[in-house]
Amino acid sequence: MKESGSAVPRILHIHSSFDPGGKELRCVRLINAFGGAAVNALVSGEPDQRGAARLIEPMVVWARFPSLKGKPWPWRLKAMAAAMQGYDLVCTYNWGAMDAALAHTLFADVYELPPLVHHEDGFNEDEADQRKASRNLYRRFALGRASALVVPSHTLERIALEEWEQPRSRVRRIPNGIRTRAYARKPRSDVLPGLVKRKGESWVGSLAGLRKIKNLTALVRAATFLPDEWQLVIAGEGPERATILAEAEQQGIEHRVHLPGFVADPASVAGLFDVFALSSLSEQFPISVVEAMAAGLPVAAPAVGDVAEMVSEANREFIVAPGDERALRRALTALAEDPALRKRIGEANRVRARKEYDETAMIERYKALYWGLMGRKFA
Numbered sequence: 276m277k278e279s280g281s282a283v284p285r286i287l288h289i290h291s292s293f294d295p296g297g298k299e300l301r302c303v304r305l306i307n308a309f310g311g312a313a314v315n316a317l318v319s320g321e322p323d324q325r326g327a328a329r330l331i332e333p334m335v336v337w338a339r340f341p342s343l344k345g346k347p348w349p350w351r352l353k354a355m356a357a358a359m360q361g362y363d364l365v366c367t368y369n370w371g372a373m374d375a376a377l378a379h380t381l382f383a384d385v386y387e388l389p390p391l392v393h394h395e396d397g398f399n400e401d402e403a404d405q406r407k408a409s410r411n412l413y414r415r416f417a418l419g420r421a422s423a424l425v426v427p428s429h430t431l432e433r434i435a436l437e438e439w440e441q442p443r444s445r446v447r448r449i450p451n452g453i454r455t456r457a458y459a460r461k462p463r464s465d466v467l468p469g470l471v472k473r474k475g476e477s478w479v480g481s482l483a484g485l486r487k488i489k490n491l492t493a494l495v496r497a498a499t500f501l502p503d504e505w506q507l508v509i510a511g512e513g514p515e516r517a518t519i520l521a522e523a524e525q526q527g528i529e530h531r532v533h534l535p536g537f538v539a540d541p542a543s544v545a546g547l548f549d550v551f552a553l554s555s556l557s558e559q560f561p562i563s564v565v566e567a568m569a570a571g572l573p574v575a576a577p578a579v580g581d582v583a584e585m586v587s588e589a590n591r592e593f594i595v596a597p598g599d600e601r602a603l604r605r606a607l608t609a610l611a612e613d614p615a616l617r618k619r620i621g622e623a624n625r626v627r628a629r630k631e632y633d634e635t636a637m638i639e640r641y642k643a644l645y646w647g648l649m650g651r652k653f654a
Contacts, residue, residue, distance in 0.1 A: 284363040284649050285314045291343055291371020292324035293317060294512075295537055296484055297562050298368050298396040299327040301451055307332045308638045312654045313645075316362070320344065320371055330539060347374050349381075356382030363649045365391040370398075370410065377417035390422035390648040395431055397559040397580070400488045404557075406438055414439045422648050427451045427560035428581040447644060451562050452637030455629045457542040458569035464547070467535040470508070472547050477505045479607060480548030480572075482541055482563040483555070485513030485534070492522040494554040497604040499526045501611050506531050508548070510538040545570035549617060550610045554603060555579055565632045568624035573617050575606040585632075587623035 288306075293299050306315045307330075315335045319325050320343035328335065341354045355378035359365050365388070367376045372393075379391045402410070418424060418441060425447050426432050432448045435441045464472040472478060479498060483489045491509060498507040507528075509519065516534060523532035538544050541563070545551070551567030553576035560581050567574055574590055576582050577597040586594060593610060595602035610617055646653045 283312070283314050283654075284646075284651055285316065285361065286364045286366060286645065287316050287318070287338060287359060287362040289318040289340065289343070289365065289367045289372045289375045291320040291369060293319040293321075293328060294324040294326040294484075295330075295539075296327070297451070298394065300330070300562065302366075302368070303327055303330045304453075304634060305638065305641055306335065308634075309333075309642070318343075326537070343371060343374060345374075347377060352378035352381055353385075355379075356386050356388060359388050360386050363389050363651075364645055365389055366645075367391060367393045369394070369396060370402075373414065373417050376421060377413075380417055380420040383420050391420065392423045392425060392644065392648065393418055393421045394425045395435065396427060397431070398488075398557050400556055402557075406434065411438050415441075418445075421445060423447050423644060425449055425644070429584065430580050431559050447640075449637060449640045449644075450632060451560050451565060452632050452634035453562060453565050453569060453628075454542070455565075455569040455625075455633045458545055458566060458571075458628075459625075460542070460546065462543050462546045466543055466547070467508070467510070467533075467538070470533050470535050472506075475504055477549045477611065478547055479505060479507050479550045479552050479575075479611075480545070480567075481507075481509045481511075481552050481554075482538065482545070482566060483509060483511045483553070485509070485511050485515040485519060487515055488556050489513075489515070490554045490556050491515060491519050493600050493603065494552055495519060495522045495526060495528070495532055496600060497552075497554070497607050498531065499528050500604050500608055503531070505611055506533060508533045508535065510535055510541075510544060512537045541566045542570075545572065548572055550575060550607065552576065552603075552607060553579075553582070556597070558582060560585065565628055568628035568632070571621040571625040573610050573620035574624065575603060575610060577603065587620065587627045589620045589623040593620075 316338040318338050318340040340358045355375050376393050424445050435446045523529040551572040551574045558580040575593045578594045583594045593606040642653050
């Protein structure tokens with residue numbers, strides 16, 4: 276390990292896992308945008324979950340780091356802190372890396388550690404509706420020496436300030452962004468492996484990890500009320516795959532539900548959808564909604580996180596109460612029945628995405644934050 280202060284700064288990214296998901300793919304985009312201006316080292320608390328790394332263009336290294344699992348015993352935290360030496364910046368991500376943030380807070384002076392930026396992107400189902408008091412207390416203490424706490428949504432910003440009692444100067448809201456213009460191209464009808472969009476078909480699409488918090492069985496049930504030419508395509512991977520397929524079979528629409536797997540380049544697929552749908556129990560600032568908007572799609576979704584504020588004004592009547600499957604079904608049905616409405620809303624979403632959510636602004640804000648904390652000028 277080179278000493279901190281070398282010509283090219285070294286950034287350590289500590290994740291509980293690094294399979295493709297919202298926070299991981301944003302991290303990938305930032306690393307790619309930084310290029311040779313930084314050396315990036317990654318930690319995945321689950322060594323067999325590193326799938327997002329294959330999308331990284333510059334060379335990265337997998338850092339040797341103590342396990343992120345276990346009780347926060349002092350010896351364990353001290354070992355984590357020692358492993359942070361030699362870097363110019365430490366980035367931690369979500370609850371799964373909170374022990375590493377605590378290790379930094381406790382031993383920053385002992386090991387002369389660099390600044391730490393913690394990133395929070397949302398919660399699993401156990402904290403979707405209400406945060407656990409014990410975890411709130413833990414976060415308050417663990418983030419005591421963090422130089423910044425980055426959140427993508429207004430909802431998380433409020434939680435950080437009020438529930439975690441973080442100082443205003445520490446909390447930075449940086450909305451997620453994408454390459455919006457990449458979504459303007461029309462995809463090939465056979466771009467998804469094993470699946471072709473046929474003439475006369477319409478697709479409700481979703482880009483989501485197949486996890487319980489995404490509540491995708493609700494989307495399957497809503498799709499049963501759509502006309503026979505409508506297919507439900509959910510691009511993603513995860514442990515709920517068998518459960519989703521079983522629900523489709525129970526509803527008698529297994530021939531209309533398709534799970535083509537993870538899509539490395541959403542821009543190559545999103546344009547095949549006619550309506551984008553979300554059914555999550557919890558979100559904050561979902562990248563998939565921005566991707567759908569950039570592709571010119573109307574969005575039917577629950578009003579979780581910032582979703583209602585993200586979409587265009589014309590789209591907001593199709594953002595429904597969280598957990599209301601009947602309302603989600605009505606929103607999907609209304610959009611399915613009216614092609615002109617879909618086109619009008621989709622174009623309004625495209626305009627808003629390009630104006631508000633292009634990744635250029637996001638990348639510049641992260642560069643300014645990271646390099647500012649390192650006391651360096653971006654090369």
